[in-house]
Amino acid sequence: MPLNIVVCVKHTPATTSVSVDSATGKVKTAGLAYGLNPFDEYAVEEAVRLKERVPGSFATALTLGADSADAALREAVSRGIDAAALVTGPEFDGGDSYSTSRALAAAVQKLHAQKPVHLVLFGKNTNDGNSGMVGAMTAAWLNWPSVVSVKKIESVDEASASVWRAMEDGVETVKVKLPAAISTIKEINEPRLPSLKGKMAAKKAAVTKWGAADLGLKPEEVGAAGAATSVTRQSPPPSRPAGMKIEGATAADKAKKLVDILIERKII
Amino acid sequence: MAGEKNVLIVAVPQRGALPPAVFELITAAKKAAAATGGTVSALVFGTKAADFAKQLGERGAEKVLTVSDAAYDSFVDEAYAAATAAAAKQEAAGVLLLAASVAGRSLAARLSVLLKAGVAAEICEISGSGGALSAKRYQYGGNIVAEVAFKSDVKILTVQPMCFEAAPVEAGKAAQTTPLSVPAASAGAQVASFKADEAGEIDLGAAERIVSGGRGLGNADGFKLIRELAHTLGAAVGASRAVVDAGWIAYRHQVGLTGRTVHPKLYVACGISGQIQHLAGMASSANIVAVNTDPACPMMDIATLGVVGDVYEVLPVVISEIKKRRGA
Numbered sequence: 001m002p003l004n005i006v007v008c009v010k011h012t013p014a015t016t017s018v019s020v021d022s023a024t025g026k027v028k029t030a031g032l033a034y035g036l037n038p039f040d041e042y043a044v045e046e047a048v049r050l051k052e053r054v055p056g057s058f059a060t061a062l063t064l065g066a067d068s069a070d071a072a073l074r075e076a077v078s079r080g081i082d083a084a085a086l087v088t089g090p091e092f093d094g095g096d097s098y099s100t101s102r103a104l105a106a107a108v109q110k111l112h113a114q115k116p117v118h119l120v121l122f123g124k125n126t127n128d129g130n131s132g133m134v135g136a137m138t139a140a141w142l143n144w145p146s147v148v149s150v151k152k153i154e155s156v157d158e159a160s161a162s163v164w165r166a167m168e169d170g171v172e173t174v175k176v177k178l179p180a181a182i183s184t185i186k187e188i189n190e191p192r193l194p195s196l197k198g199k200m201a202a203k204k205a206a207v208t209k210w211g212a213a214d215l216g217l218k219p220e221e222v223g224a225a226g227a228a229t230s231v232t233r234q235s236p237p238p239s240r241p242a243g244m245k246i247e248g249a250t251a252a253d254k255a256k257k258l259v260d261i262l263i264e265r266k267i268i
Numbered sequence: 269m270a271g272e273k274n275v276l277i278v279a280v281p282q283r284g285a286l287p288p289a290v291f292e293l294i295t296a297a298k299k300a301a302a303a304t305g306g307t308v309s310a311l312v313f314g315t316k317a318a319d320f321a322k323q324l325g326e327r328g329a330e331k332v333l334t335v336s337d338a339a340y341d342s343f344v345d346e347a348y349a350a351a352t353a354a355a356a357k358q359e360a361a362g363v364l365l366l367a368a369s370v371a372g373r374s375l376a377a378r379l380s381v382l383l384k385a386g387v388a389a390e391i392c393e394i395s396g397s398g399g400a401l402s403a404k405r406y407q408y409g410g411n412i413v414a415e416v417a418f419k420s421d422v423k424i425l426t427v428q429p430m431c432f433e434a435a436p437v438e439a440g441k442a443a444q445t446t447p448l449s450v451p452a453a454s455a456g457a458q459v460a461s462f463k464a465d466e467a468g469e470i471d472l473g474a475a476e477r478i479v480s481g482g483r484g485l486g487n488a489d490g491f492k493l494i495r496e497l498a499h500t501l502g503a504a505v506g507a508s509r510a511v512v513d514a515g516w517i518a519y520r521h522q523v524g525l526t527g528r529t530v531h532p533k534l535y536v537a538c539g540i541s542g543q544i545q546h547l548a549g550m551a552s553s554a555n556i557v558a559v560n561t562d563p564a565c566p567m568m569d570i571a572t573l574g575v576v577g578d579v580y581e582v583l584p585v586v587i588s589e590i591k592k593r594r595g596a
Contacts, residue, residue: 016409131389136377145456149370170464177456228386228420251581259589
């Protein structure tokens with residue numbers, strides 16, 4: 001039976017080399033180039049591969065963001081995703097993982113009501129906020145099972161999936177009932193580049209837009225108002241003390257000096 | 269800043285043992301409790317719960333709740349979340365601390381929604397006073413430090429390994445242990461099997477020392493030398509993205525933005541020039557040693573100790589010198 005897949009993505013700065021506005025104590029995002037969060041490429045690719053594995057399957061890219069986040073959805077379409085939905089509006093500004101996942105869950109629920117969803121795929125984390133919480137939190141809002149750190153979807157049908165979860169000490173095979181949310185890691189696949197046909201489709205794609213009211217959410221449940229945490233200040237990390245170049249006539253001399261210093265400083 | 273002020277350590281076991289990061293949570297919890305003015309208790313799971321309680325007690329935990337059910341011997345977020353919510357209620361805990369492991373992150377997300385609690389994820393510092401609590405964490409791949417405050421009554425923090433000292437064993441200390449009965453939770457996921465990584469490997473996240481190799485090794489065989497130095501130092505083996513992508517070593521060794529974030533006491537970067545994406549994962553290491561033929565590479569700039577030279581000439585001497593001094 002064909003699968004109905006949702007893949008959640010984020011439009012993020014294309015670089016992590018950002019600076020802080022000392023007046024506001026916040027990262028300067030104005031003028032930065034944005035793109036599809038690199039970790040989401042793996043989730044998008046996996047959705048496309050599932051479509052290839054299970055003919056007739058359908059995949060929708062979903063994001064929450066400004067109007068410009070439309071670009072991340074089109075990037076997903078160019079890579080083989082069928083449809084796109086954007087959760088947007090000023091009420092969503094300043095959200096944290098708690099309020100953002102709540103809105104994403106409401107959007108998944110809306111798609112689910114239109115046509116039952118089997119899988120919601122996520123990247124490992126975003127390259128800006130880095131928390132890696134939104135995928136599993138979205139599952140929690142939906143009261144669906146979730147598996148994070150997935151490196152392989154071994155088998156899947158409309159009722160269940162068997163996936164490989166990469167742990168710190170090895171790999172667990174986890175059986176999960178569907179619908180469920182799955183957060184992927186880099187090992188799951190090697191994303192392909194957009195095809196010419198995909199790029200054409202991306203240009204023409206119709207992006208569905210939803211505000212809080214469309215999702216049955218109150219303004220106080222989303223964005224900064226619905227957040228459970230706030231970032232009070234951002235700053236560059238403390239700079240490292242100046243290092244020391246180890247001099248010596250030969251590589252062996254330098255190596256011996258290195259060991260001397262490591263022992264002297266009780267590092268080893 | 270309403271909310272209960274007591275602190276609960278959620279100690280998720282792995283393969284029948286407590287990961288070392290759990291002992292670091294005791295230290296973090298004391299810091300959090302000092303800020304909120306509350307008490308600290310811990311929650312342990314599974315058939316070895318009584319043993320885990322003893323281990324935590326020896327390291328200064330005063331009160332431990334045990335959920336001694338075999339159903340908790342493998343990790344499923346839904347079951348763990350239900351038990352943790354029951355413990356938090358019983359202990360009037362408003363601050364929950366978890367290790368930022370795969371399981372810890374998964375559980376924190378489930379608890380967040382269940383307890384209407386904000387999450388400060390992968391934090392490396394806790395501060396606050398007079399009931400308020402805030403935490404510091406890295407964003408933008410280590411290029412930004414963010415200070416996170418809570419708006420929710422219940423506050424969840426996942427703590428990066430190696431950011432707090434492990435609480436030491438103190439002779440004669442023991443915890444007051446209380447069994448916690450929780451209704452069996454239904455879960456949509458279950459662990460069917462487990463395949464361990466290579467035996468004897470030290471996990472990157474919990475390693476005090478890491479020896480990493482990059483492109484400068486020239487080929488996959490270079491990792492024999494990296495492993496030899498790592499073995500000599502009792503260190504874990506790391507790698508740059510380039511060599512993982514080239515297939516020289518498995519992904520689980522990758523340090524950096526798309527790999528693991530590490531904070532060891534010693535990071536030895538061998539033939540790694542220091543792409544931003546790699547530095548993101550290790551630049552906060554306490555001591556960095558760079559061995560590279562290029563004196564101008566970014567890794568040299570951030571190194572505590574820099575050796576300009578060929579890894580194949582430098583490392584064998586480092587290995588033999590360390591062995592010699594230990595033997596002496």
